[in-house]
Amino acid sequence: MRTLDQTVEEILTLAAAHFKVPRAGLTPDDDFFKTLRIDSLQALELLTRLECHFGVELPDYEMQGVTDFRTLAERIQARL
Amino acid sequence: MLDLSQYNSLGAALRDALERWRDETCLIEADRERENGRLTYRRFKEAALPLARWLQANGFMPGDRAAIIMTNQSKWLVSAYAIFYCGGVLVPLDYKLSAREHIELLAHSQAQVLITEHHLWRAIQQSGNFRDLPARTVLVTEVPADAGLADAKRWEECKDSGEPEFITRARSDWACIVYSSGTGGRPKGCVLTHENYLEQCVSLTAWFPFWPGVRYLSILPTNHAIDFMVGFIGPFVCGATVVHLRSLRPEFVRDAFPRYKITYVTLVPLILKNLEKGLRARFEALPAGHRKFLNGLIGINRFFARQRPRLWLSRILLRQIHRAFGGELRAVFVGGAFMDPATLQFFFDLGIPVANAYGLTEAGTAVTVNDFNPFRADTVGRPLPGMEVKIVNPAADGVGQVAVRSKTVMSHYLDDPELTSEAIVDGWLMTGDLGRVDPSGHLQLFGRAKNMIVTEGGKNVYPEDIENAFDGLNVKELCVFAANYVWPQRTLGGEELIVVLHAESGQEIQADLLADLNARNRRLPDFKRVRGWVRWDEEFPRTASMKIKRNVLAEALRSKLDRQTAVTEL
Numbered sequence: 088m089r090t091l092d093q094t095v096e097e098i099l100t101l102a103a104a105h106f107k108v109p110r111a112g113l114t115p116d117d118d119f120f121k122t123l124r125i126d127s128l129q130a131l132e133l134l135t136r137l138e139c140h141f142g143v144e145l146p147d148y149e150m151q152g153v154t155d156f157r158t159l160a161e162r163i164q165a166r167l
Numbered sequence: 168m169l170d171l172s173q174y175n176s177l178g179a180a181l182r183d184a185l186e187r188w189r190d191e192t193c194l195i196e197a198d199r200e201r202e203n204g205r206l207t208y209r210r211f212k213e214a215a216l217p218l219a220r221w222l223q224a225n226g227f228m229p230g231d232r233a234a235i236i237m238t239n240q241s242k243w244l245v246s247a248y249a250i251f252y253c254g255g256v257l258v259p260l261d262y263k264l265s266a267r268e269h270i271e272l273l274a275h276s277q278a279q280v281l282i283t284e285h286h287l288w289r290a291i292q293q294s295g296n297f298r299d300l301p302a303r304t305v306l307v308t309e310v311p312a313d314a315g316l317a318d319a320k321r322w323e324e325c326k327d328s329g330e331p332e333f334i335t336r337a338r339s340d341w342a343c344i345v346y347s348s349g350t351g352g353r354p355k356g357c358v359l360t361h362e363n364y365l366e367q368c369v370s371l372t373a374w375f376p377f378w379p380g381v382r383y384l385s386i387l388p389t390n391h392a393i394d395f396m397v398g399f400i401g402p403f404v405c406g407a408t409v410v411h412l413r414s415l416r417p418e419f420v421r422d423a424f425p426r427y428k429i430t431y432v433t434l435v436p437l438i439l440k441n442l443e444k445g446l447r448a449r450f451e452a453l454p455a456g457h458r459k460f461l462n463g464l465i466g467i468n469r470f471f472a473r474q475r476p477r478l479w480l481s482r483i484l485l486r487q488i489h490r491a492f493g494g495e496l497r498a499v500f501v502g503g504a505f506m507d508p509a510t511l512q513f514f515f516d517l518g519i520p521v522a523n524a525y526g527l528t529e530a531g532t533a534v535t536v537n538d539f540n541p542f543r544a545d546t547v548g549r550p551l552p553g554m555e556v557k558i559v560n561p562a563a564d565g566v567g568q569v570a571v572r573s574k575t576v577m578s579h580y581l582d583d584p585e586l587t588s589e590a591i592v593d594g595w596l597m598t599g600d601l602g603r604v605d606p607s608g609h610l611q612l613f614g615r616a617k618n619m620i621v622t623e624g625g626k627n628v629y630p631e632d633i634e635n636a637f638d639g640l641n642v643k644e645l646c647v648f649a650a651n652y653v654w655p656q657r658t659l660g661g662e663e664l665i666v667v668l669h670a671e672s673g674q675e676i677q678a679d680l681l682a683d684l685n686a687r688n689r690r691l692p693d694f695k696r697v698r699g700w701v702r703w704d705e706e707f708p709r710t711a712s713m714k715i716k717r718n719v720l721a722e723a724l725r726s727k728l729d730r731q732t733a734v735t736e737l
Binding site: 120126127132135144146147148151152154155 | 263286414
C-alpha cells in the first residue's frame with residue numbers, strides 16, 4: 088500500500104512526463120493549472136493518465152475544485 | 168414535430184410528445200465505454216409520473232419551486248418533467264458551483280424541493296451556510312447503500328402509484344427561474360415563462376429541425392439555457408434522442424460521436440478548440456504526400472461549400488474525418504463566448520458546419536445563429552425567426568449596444584424590479600454587448616459595454632460576485648473589474664478579471680500582500696480568478712450608501728493608466 092507521500096511523488100513524476108516539464112519544477116502544493124500551464128480539459132486528460140497508472144476510476148466530479156497535486160493525491164489515495 | 172402554437176405550457180407539450188413518440192428512444196445514458204441504459208418515451212413517462220404523484224402526495228403545489236442540481240443524466244430530465252406535470256416552477260442550478268453558492272441561490276429562489284446527487288448533497292450538508300437551505304423536501308440520487316441521508320429521501324424510492332393530477336398552466340405562468348450569474352453580489356434569477364420556451368423552441372427548430380432518429384449529444388450542463396432547449400425541449404417535442412455522457416473527458420466525448428452517430432451537438436469554445444488541436448496534430452503527423460492530398464481534398468470541399476454546406480460531398484471527400492465524427496453530424500452549435508473565426512473556418516472547410524450563435528439567458532437563449540447561407544466565420548449569424556435585433560445609440564461605424572425584442576425575452580429578474588427596469592427598456596432587452604448589424608443582416612460583436620466576462624467555458628462572471636473572496640486583504644479598498652470594461656477592446660477576446668488595489672496611505676504593495684492575494688485567488692474556481700492587479704493611489708468614488716461607483720472608477724483608470732503597463736500579472 089502506497090503512502091500519501093508516495094502517491095504525491097508518483098503524480099508529480101507522471102504529470103511532468105505527460106506535459107513535458109522538468110520534474111524538479113513541480114512541488115506538491117503547486118497550482119497545477121498554473122505550473123503546468125494547462126486548461127480544465129488538459130487536467131481531465133491528466134486524470135485519465137493517473138487512473139491508468141493507479142488502476143482506479145475517478146468520477147469527473149472528484150476533480151471539481153481541486154487545483155493542487157496534494158489534494159489530487161488525497162482523492163486518489165482514498166480510492167486505492 | 169408537435170404544433171407548439173396549440174400548447175400553453177411545457178408540461179402539456181411534453182405530455183403529448185411522450186404519447187406521440189412512445190416507441191422512439193428519447194434518452195441514452197453512457198458512462199465511459201459503458202452504456203448505462205436507454206429509455207423510450209413510454210419508459211420515460213413511466214419513470215416520471217410516479218415521481219410526480221409522490222411530489223403531489225408530499226405537498227408540492229402548483230406554482231411551488233423545485234430545484235435540480237445534477238450532472239447531465241436521464242434523472243435530470245425525468246425530474247424536470249415531473250415538476251412541470253405538477254405545475255411547478257423549475258430552478259435548474261449549475262452543478263459546478265460551490266455548495267455555498269448552491270445554498271445562496273436556493274435561498275434566493277425559495278425552492279421548496281431540491282433534487283440532487285449524493286456527492287453534491289454531501290457538500291451542501293457540510294457547507295457553513297447549510298441552515299439557510301430553504302428546501303423542506305430533498306431527493307438524492309446515487310446514494311451509496313451504506314450512506315445515511317437524515318431527512319433527505321432516496322430519489323429512486325420517491326414513487327407513488329396512482330395517476331398524478333396534470334396541472335394546466337397558462338402561457339404567461341413561470342416555467343423556470345434560471346440564474347444567469349450572481350451569488351456573492353446580486354443574484355440574477357431570470358424568470359422565464361412557458362411562452363418564452365415554446366416560442367424559442369419554434370424559432371430554433373425552424374432552422375435546425377429535429378425528428379425521430381436525430382441524436383443530440385448533450386455536453387453542456389442541462390441547467391444551461393441552451394442545453395435545456397436543444398438538449399431537452401426541442402428534441403422531445405420532435406421525437407428525437409438525447410445522449411448523455413457521465414464523463415466529459417475529451418477522449419470519451421470524441422468516442423461518443425461515432426458510437427452514437429451524433430447529429431447535433433453544442434460545444435463551448437474551449438472544447439471546440441480542443442477538438443481542433445487534436446485534428447491538427449493528426450494532420451501534421453501524416454506523411455508529406457498524404458498531407459498534400461488531404462489539403463487538396465479540403466480545398467475542393469471549400470470550393471463547393473462556398474455558398475452553403477454540401478454535407479453529402481464532404482462526407483465522400485473527407486470520409487475518414489467524417490467517420491471519426493460518426494458520419495451523420497449536421498451541425499455543431501457553439502456560443503456563449505468569443506469563438507475564433509479561424510477555428511470556425513477550419514471545421515467548415517472539413518464539412519463540419521459550426522453554427523456560431525449569440526444568445527443570453529435573459530433572451531431565452533439564442534438570439535442569432537449562423538444559418539450557413541452562406542457560412543460566415545466573422546459573425547454570430549442572423550436573428551432567428553421571431554427575434555428583433557436593433558443597435559442602440561450606434562457610433563459613426565454602426566457599433567452600439569445590441570437590444571433584443573421577442574416573445575422569448577424573460578419576464579423579469581426574480582425579486583429585483585430595479586435590475587429588471589435597467590435590463591428591459593420599453594420592451595427591449597438591453598444586452599450590454601456591443602455590436603453592429605451588417606448589410607446582409609448578420610450581427611457582428613465588438614465587445615461588452617457591461618462589466619463582466621464570459622469565459623471560454625461559456626460561464627458569465629460578474630466582478631462584484633468575487634470581491635468578497637478578497638475581504639480582509641490588507642489594503643484600504645479594492646475593486647474587481649473586467650479588464651475589457653476598463654479598457655474597451657472592440658473584441659470579445661482577451662477577457663480577464665483584474666483587481667484594483669488601493670493601499671493604505673504610505674504603504675507599498677508588498678510581497679506578503681500579494682502572497683495573500685494569490686492564496687485567496689487560488690481558492691476560487693479557475694474561471695473566477697483574477698489574472699492581474701493594478702495599483703491605484705486615489706480614493707474610490709462612492710455613492711451616498713458607500714457603494715463603489717464602478718463606472719466612474721473605470722473611467723478614471725482608463726484616462727490615467729495604460730492597460731499594458733498598469734496591469735501586473737498574478
